Amino acid sequence: MATLDIFRTDAFRCTTMTTAVDRIGYVPGFLGSIPGLFIPKPVRTTDIWIEERGNTPALIQTSSRGEPVEGKAKEKRTARSFQTLRLADKRRITAAELQNIRAFGSESELKQVMGEVAERQAQMKRDFELTMENWRLACVQGKVIDADSTVIYDWATQFGQTKPDEVDFDLDNANPASGAVRKKCNGIVRTTLTNLKGLGGNGVEVIGLAGDNFWDDLTSHKEVRETYLNTLAAAELRTGNAYEQFRYGGITWINYRGSDDGKVAVGTDKAIFFPANAGIFQMAYAPAESFDFVNTLGLPLYSWVEMDKSDHPKYADVEMYSYPLPVCVQPSALCSAKRT
Numbered sequence: 001m002a003t004l005d006i007f008r009t010d011a012f013r014c015t016t017m018t019t020a021v022d023r024i025g026y027v028p029g030f031l032g033s034i035p036g037l038f039i040p041k042p043v044r045t046t047d048i049w050i051e052e053r054g055n056t057p058a059l060i061q062t063s064s065r066g067e068p069v070e071g072k073a074k075e076k077r078t079a080r081s082f083q084t085l086r087l088a089d090k091r092r093i094t095a096a097e098l099q100n101i102r103a104f105g106s107e108s109e110l111k112q113v114m115g116e117v118a119e120r121q122a123q124m125k126r127d128f129e130l131t132m133e134n135w136r137l138a139c140v141q142g143k144v145i146d147a148d149s150t151v152i153y154d155w156a157t158q159f160g161q162t163k164p165d166e167v168d169f170d171l172d173n174a175n176p177a178s179g180a181v182r183k184k185c186n187g188i189v190r191t192t193l194t195n196l197k198g199l200g201g202n203g204v205e206v207i208g209l210a211g212d213n214f215w216d217d218l219t220s221h222k223e224v225r226e227t228y229l230n231t232l233a234a235a236e237l238r239t240g241n242a243y244e245q246f247r248y249g250g251i252t253w254i255n256y257r258g259s260d261d262g263k264v265a266v267g268t269d270k271a272i273f274f275p276a277n278a279g280i281f282q283m284a285y286a287p288a289e290s291f292d293f294v295n296t297l298g299l300p301l302y303s304w305v306e307m308d309k310s311d312h313p314k315y316a317d318v319e320m321y322s323y324p325l326p327v328c329v330q331p332s333a334l335c336s337a338k339r340t
Helices: 004-008 014-021 109-139 180-196 212-219 222-228 232-238
Strands: 039-042 047-053 077-083 087-094 143-145 151-154 205-210 245-248 251-255 270-276 281-285 302-307 315-322 324-328 335-338
Touching (some): 014 302, 087 109, 109 315, 180 245, 205 212, 212 251, 222 245
Antiparallel strands (some): 087 315, 143 151, 281 324
């Protein structure tokens, strides 16, 4: 019969469990699946520093041969520090649960207890991944938002930038002007690229995440349908296209599928736009609050077991932590739209 003493073996050391949690099956989130959208930035400290430089290109005035060269004024630089955040959760294993774990066949007590721990780690990892997807969704809108919808950081405010006004796509117009939707798309693309100030070069892709009503009206819009009627994609117009994607007006449109409870979602009548391949989103990871990881580069997840410290221990808590901070350095390049 297994006892709580089994958690004092090397199998449940901090470093061992942190390594093991990385082998649990990945719980996908759409924004987390876009290659290179969020650049991971492991750091050794609890704070991160972000430097701003005024490096906007400027026109050069002509001058006569032999005249002294004035040169460009020295760049102004500012650096600001931001505190990484903590996500923490735990699952408890009690002495009563271990009471029924016995060694039988070829399976050892240790192996069975490790299975119990792995199951709880998998449960927590799903919650962590959902939380991180919620953070990524907020970050592509220029903010860091907590689970209770509290705004932790508004990057536009932090960096003194202004986000573009919301665009009305007027999708319920029974008699829209010719090319109206494409013009709206062109405006979104131009605003995004202009406000990137050259970041990402020519490899930038504008992605639009649409809520359900926005998506349905967009894909059923006369202008959009007529564009596809004579293409190989026309067959898709005759079938359902929920949670799919297509390219139109220079934008990769995606019907974003959020959580079933609607807490992680794009507003049903809304759409949000952000640039991929521009390098403006970063995810910092700070080290865990444990002597085992002091001054080491941060990891996405940490896990260990915390024992009941009473004279007669009755439980062990399987804990999981993360110390991230999602950052958007160019929130002025983020656009939004409403259905009508």
